[in-house]
Amino acid sequence: MSTALRAAVSVAMLVGFYVLGLLQLAVVGWLLYEIWTHMHGAGAAKLSWLLLAAVGAVLVGLWKAIRAQPGEPEGLLLSHEQAPELWRTVREMAAEAGTRAPDEIRLVPEVNAAVSEDTKALGLIGGTRRLYLGMPLLQTFTVDQLRSVLAHELGHYSGSHTRLSAVAYRGRAAMHETLSRVGRWNVFGWVFKGYGMLYLLVSNAVTRRQEFEADQVSVRVAGVDAAVSAMRELPVVDAAWDFYFGRYVAYGWEHGYAPDDIFGGFGQLYAARTEELARLRDQEPDSETSRWDTHPAIGVRIEAMRALPPAEHAPDRRPAATLLPQLDGAGLALQAAVVDFGPRTVLPWSDFTAASIIAVQQRRADRVFRSAARRLGVPEAGLAEIFELVASGRLGELAAEFFPDAGRDEAAAAFADPMDDLITLAAVRSGAARWQHSWSAPAQLVDGEGRPVDYAEIAKLAVSPATVGEARQRLAAIGIHVEAARVVEAKATASGADVIGAMANVRVDEQEHDLILLDRGFLFVPAPKSSSEGEKRLHELLSNNDPAVLAQHYRFVPYEEVTATRITKAVPINAELDLHGGVTVSIKERWASDQLGKSRDTLEAVLNRINGRTE
Template sequence: MSTALRAAISVAMLVGFYLLGLLQLALVGWLLYEIWTHTQSAGAAKASWLLLAAVGAVVVGLWKAIRAQPGEPEGLLLTPEQAPDLWRTVRELAQEAGTRAPDEIRLVPEVNAAVSEDAKALGLIAGTRRLYIGMPLLQTFTVDQMRSVLAHELGHYSGSHTRLSAVAYRGRAALHETLSRVGKWNVFGWVFKGYGRLYLLVSNAVTRRQELEADQVSVRVAGVDAAVGSMRELPVVAAAWNFYFGRYVSNGWELGYAPDDIFGGFGQLYTARTEELARLRDEEPDHETSRWDTHPAIGVRIAAMRALPPVQHAPDRRPASTLLPHLGGAGLALQAAVVDFGDRTVLPWDDFTAASITAIQQRRADRVFRSAARRLGVQEAGLAEIFGLVSSGGLGELAAEFFPDATRKEAAVAFADPMDDLITLAAVRSGAARWQHSWSAPARLVDPYGQPVDYAEIAKLAVDPSTVDEARHRLAAIGIHLEAARVVEAKATASGSDVIGAMANVRVDDQETDLILLDRGFLFVPAPKGGNEGEKRLKDLLSNNDPATLAHHYRFVPYEEVTGARITKAVPINAELDLHGGATVSIKERWSGEQLGKSRDTLEAVLKRINERAE
């Protein structure tokens, strides 16, 4: 089946999606007529309400989809004056691909390239063409590989693949808006879900075929070596991009810091991590794909490329950044256009890394300091108070909270690792050490002269009452002050927490509540009595709010505040939580309560873990 025919079928199915909605609306109208023609009882009113509620969700979704429009173009606009070499290359490739060049080129923060066209009248009238180029590709590809990617995207134009992009957008919008509004017990929604799956199967089959057709243009215009090379490099760049944000950016970002040059940092990491990237390039590309994927597997695409007639091309292994000489400045301009720093503190990379690691250490230390304060009966505690606990022989009880499977004596010995972290925090706060940033390896702790330092030996001395004074003297001798490491968050918060589960309409202390399970504690949000659509309410709540924000407005009980947990009934689960200070929290699951995923199992596991810790 040709791509054009598949696309026509896809459009016809989209029309059918709307017709299905109209048919269901007509069916409800007929049913209402029949109901009120034969009876006007209370049962008729209830049945009418149920029918209107069921079809109403569908109608609202369809109406919103009809009115939906693609958003404003994303990314940083690059004019021919700003990027003459890039524009010249794109125009030359467009001519070779036999198509009209794009009207705009935009730089985007993605490991991807794409094209769009604001065509009208179902693609019969051409519109503004836009080419989107991922900043990471310009930072990592060769000119050959970049030409291949650009030729592929221009191949979508020459194949008229973008003419129906607006229609495809509406189709997916219709699916999303409609299906997101129907509950799992809505019979009308069942019909739409089945139809939606069929539509996606056909639509995705079209796009997979279009990708293979665009690959043919890439090979013809840029050569098979460049085309295959770009295909093999894409997953490498994507893996590096994910590693970069996961390892270097995200932790500090969540803690209120931001690097001053996000895209420049990625370029430096890619240059520094040559060995790891080389190992990634040696991996065989994936040959398996799903019928739900919009792109064929990379291995399948490479095999199809190699099967095409060979075309000779002179290689150009210069870095793709030569097409945009002022790439660093463009990266900063892109950052200004697409990155919202909010109220984060923006720092140079060296300071950003140091501040991020120190904040992470402070958060871990605060957990220990809060427990020490509770045991000592004081408002706040720090490393000096913990040294006092060691001297008095009380470290074992504190350490047992963090090593529940050990005896008091074993826990005190095992506490050497947390003690090392606490001493490191004191060293950084005292100015005796700092965290040194590196693109090729993890950050390392160094002294003011740049020499690596390690406090593990002193930490072992610090957990033993017979040697704690020696540890104290050795720390003082190298300028580390115990008083420098003190609690910052005297009360536990949900900052940086992840959601691990959510249950709707749980009774907490006999109040109707939505229970959000975080990796740091229980979050109790008031819920409507006997509320319906609990699953949808939970999804909306979590998609529109950060857990820390919710914990600021609603009741949050950190796990560290819970001294014990009892499951009093297994199904539906009933439990009681004992808190520091003697208070008790009761949790009762409802038979009809909804949940996200297997949240009930998660709750049970959390309660059992708390109980084991308390024993």
């Protein structure tokens, strides 16, 4: 399909979207005329209001889409002086690709590269060209692999693919804005949803074709070996990037800490995890492409690359970082430009890892300490109080809450694992042990001289009344103070909690609420009596607010505060929660209640799990 034809199809379908809106407005006008011609009074007014409300949601979305504009360019702008070798390489490759070089190169925090162009007159007049280059690619690729990625992106320019970016942006904005405002029962919205699916099918098919065209330029300019190598390495880098943020950064981020060098840390992890990365490279790439995908599967692209006429290219296996010698400094500058640390405490990596693990351990310990305080009838508790429970033969009462399928004696014995965690926390708080950071393996608990330590044997002694005294003596002998491990959050909070479900217009103690299900408890937000647009309200509530902040302002019932649950009616679901202290909370779903996903099933599963105490 030629560029001109692609432009015609995109513009025609976009115009068709707005024409569809005008046609529906005309239909509503005709229906209003018919209603008021043949009806009068409250009935006519109600029908008119329903029609206007239905088409109004569509028109508001269309109007917002008309006014939508692409945002400001993202990333860190690299000047010619900052990256002369990178700029020289890009210009040379642009000449080989037969296109004008970009006007800007910007570093972005993604395992990706992309291009854009500010155009006018539906792409007939070119404008500022920008090349976006992912920082992780510079940290992990060879020069050959990076040249292949650059050639691919320049191929989008030579194929005039970016000339239609403004049209494509406006088309997708129109779909998103309009369809996001259409409820499930809005008949006018059904037509738009069908049209939107058709638009995406056509648009994504065109985009996949463009990727193949850009791959041809990559093979011609950089060589088939470099192009295939880059394709195979991309999922490896992407997996490592996800692992890095999931296992290293996010671990402490949600607890109020941040590392001082985010991008530098990824480079170190990638260099240290050689065996894991090698196993990822041995995996065959995906070869299945859906009609809804914007890009062909990597396996399909590699097969197409190898079918192209080969071109000779001298290999260059130097690290891609040689094209930007001040890569570490660029990473810190990119961090300053795109990362918002907020109120988090910024720490060097070794301290960040230690602080993150301690925060997680403290949170888990607090859960146990709060239960111990309830058992003892005291405001706060710590490891010392748990030792008192053990000495008095009452550990089984506490342990049964965490091991509900076991008898009290069995639960007390099984409590050796949680006890090990509590003793570890006491050791760290006493200064007798610390967490040692590592890029090649999980962090390790070591003593003051860096030797690994393990308190599992002492923990086994600490769960029996007969040997808890010996455990205390052995801990004191190695400098661990039992009193050092105490509760920090005496009351459970939603800090760091994730949303697992949401239901609109649920009656809680006979009052209208939106129910937000967190992985740590129930959150009840007052709601209007009208059940219309409940799903939309939930989306807006959750997209604009941190659940932990909502829990500070509205009623939050942690799961640990619930002693028992009863489902008194299955459909719509009605349930009762018994809390510590004798309070009972009733939850009643309405027939008209909206939900996100399968939240009703999630609620039922949560209620059953709590009743079985299988937390």
